[in-house]
Amino acid sequence: MAKRILTLNQISVRGLERLPRERYEIASEFTNPDAILLRSHKLGAADIADSVLAIARAGAGTNNIPVDACTQRGIPVFNSPGANANAVKELVAAGLLLGSRGIIDGVDYVAGLRGISDAAALNQALEANKKRFKGNELQGKTLGVVGLGAIGSLVADMALTLGMDVIGYDPALSVDAAWRLSSQVRKADTLSMVFARSDYVTLHLPALESTRGLVSAELLQAMPADSCLLNFARQEIVDEDALLAALERGGLRKYIADFPSPALIGRKDVILMPHIGASTDEAEDNCAIMAADQLRDFLENGNIRNAVNFPTLQLERAGTCRLAITNSNVPRILGSVLAILAELDINVVDMLNKSRDELAYNLIDIDRAPTADSLAKMQALDGVINVRHIA
Numbered sequence: 589m590a591k592r593i594l595t596l597n598q599i600s601v602r603g604l605e606r607l608p609r610e611r612y613e614i615a616s617e618f619t620n621p622d623a624i625l626l627r628s629h630k631l632g633a634a635d636i637a638d639s640v641l642a643i644a645r646a647g648a649g650t651n652n653i654p655v656d657a658c659t660q661r662g663i664p665v666f667n668s669p670g671a672n673a674n675a676v677k678e679l680v681a682a683g684l685l686l687g688s689r690g691i692i693d694g695v696d697y698v699a700g701l702r703g704i705s706d707a708a709a710l711n712q713a714l715e716a717n718k719k720r721f722k723g724n725e726l727q728g729k730t731l732g733v734v735g736l737g738a739i740g741s742l743v744a745d746m747a748l749t750l751g752m753d754v755i756g757y758d759p760a761l762s763v764d765a766a767w768r769l770s771s772q773v774r775k776a777d778t779l780s781m782v783f784a785r786s787d788y789v790t791l792h793l794p795a796l797e798s799t800r801g802l803v804s805a806e807l808l809q810a811m812p813a814d815s816c817l818l819n820f821a822r823q824e825i826v827d828e829d830a831l832l833a834a835l836e837r838g839g840l841r842k843y844i845a846d847f848p849s850p851a852l853i854g855r856k857d858v859i860l861m862p863h864i865g866a867s868t869d870e871a872e873d874n875c876a877i878m879a880a881d882q883l884r885d886f887l888e889n890g891n892i893r894n895a896v897n898f899p900t901l902q903l904e905r906a907g908t909c910r911l912a913i914t915n916s917n918v919p920r921i922l923g924s925v926l927a928i929l930a931e932l933d934i935n936v937v938d939m940l941n942k943s944r945d946e947l948a949y950n951l952i953d954i955d956r957a958p959t960a961d962s963l964a965k966m967q968a969l970d971g972v973i974n975v976r977h978i979a
């Protein structure tokens with residue numbers, strides 16, 4: 589039977605094409621979907637039907653998904669790391685330029701000259717007024733990058749090519765990300781060091797409980813006068829009251845962000861974009877393709893790539909069929925599962941078991957399909973969260 593994929597945002601067609609119609613039904617409304625494919629749609633735990641086996645986020649941030657509730661229910665949440673990083677990097681480049689030059693005010697000024705029909709008079713007005721839109725160059729200025737993952741590392745490289753000094757902070761930098769990073773990026777040991785030493789600070793870290801309000805009054809106070817803060821990560825990382833206070837007292841020249849809020853709209857010292865960091869054809873295709881491929885591999889083979897709450901685990905298919913079992917990460921569960929298979933005289937052809945935090949996940953290839961009774965027995969074992977028989 590075709591698997592049912594519920595889409596909760598518009599997903600690029602190139603991604604949806606990875607889910608062939610003979611095996612997948614895709615719709616924006618389903619009562620009992622097998623999986624959910626979404627972008628920034630805010631998903632509540634109660635919105636996830638019992639039938640859902642997996643959730644795929646075509647994008648980086650998963651703070652719109654109740655990941656802890658999914659983990660408890662044994663539902664992997666996939667994302668597409670790096671697939672939209674270049675799009676965000678390019679918008680940050682635009683943000684830096686908008687923060688350093690009088691582009692927006694200058695363009696607005698020119699738009700207001702529509703009524704002048706005489707070219708000479710127009711030219712005279714432009715030349716007389718252009719001093720109002722003077723800016724500064726980025727070359728030689730310091731950019732502080734907070735979060736040096738897929739996006740932060742590209743932003744750091746981009747800033748180096750613009751002749752900026754780059755200082756970076758990431759207390760949880762992965763080994764892969766460290767390899768990607770230019771040796772010209774100076775390491776900051778503390779967040780306050782980044783804020784104190786930068787003309788521009790750009791945020792590229794996830795919204796987590798631990799990063800909510802991370803950009804605090806204290807950090808903003810440490811910034812040099814005339815500095816700019818760029819936020820293309822998430823709104824909640826910046827303490828909005830502290831931000832408004834910093835802008836009011838002139839401690840921050842500009843806030844440039846992808847996340848408008850009522851209190852920020854209309855301020856001259858704030859440049860807001862409508863969450864378009866990943867809104868390019870290329871990024872939308874990349875994210876949707878990655879998310880759809882990972883989802884399909886999970887639904888058809890139980891393999892896990894780029895889940896934010898499950899261990900990474902891939903096993904070549906062997907045997908007649910496969911069991912995918914999620915359980916609490918405690919001893920003896922796997923042994924009990926194997927004992928049930930042994931009772932049925934079913935041979936294990938290959939298997940892989942991995943854990944991540946409180947979860948363990950197993951792929952077990954067997955030479956014969958188990959009975960419905962034995963599957964129910966496995967499901968009933970203490971600590972087993974779910975058991976899936978994949979033909």
Ligand SMILES: NC(=O)c1ccc[n+]([C@@H]2O[C@H](COP(=O)([O-])OP(=O)(O)OC[C@H]3O[C@@H](n4cnc5c(N)ncnc54)[C@H](O)[C@@H]3O)[C@@H](O)[C@H]2O)c1
Pocket residue numbers: 648649650669670672673676734735736737738739740757758759760761762765792793794795798799820821822846863864865866867
């Ligand atoms: N504006 C947009 O449209 C848009 C697009 C893509 C991503 N994003 C946001 O950007 C975030 C980063 O995306 P990414 O693809 O670079 O993710 P990533 O996982 O590759 O990188 C995030 C980095 O942040 C680091 N980090 C975590 N906590 C930190 C902390 N307290 N201080 C400093 N660094 C910390 C991690 O170690 C990691 O290296 C996403 O989580 C998402 O919220 C926004």
Ligand SMILES: O=C(O)[C@H](O)COP(=O)(O)O
Pocket residue numbers: 627628629646647648649650672863865866867
């Ligand atoms: O986290 C992300 O990938 C971005 O915020 C993009 O969100 P979007 O897919 O809704 O544009």
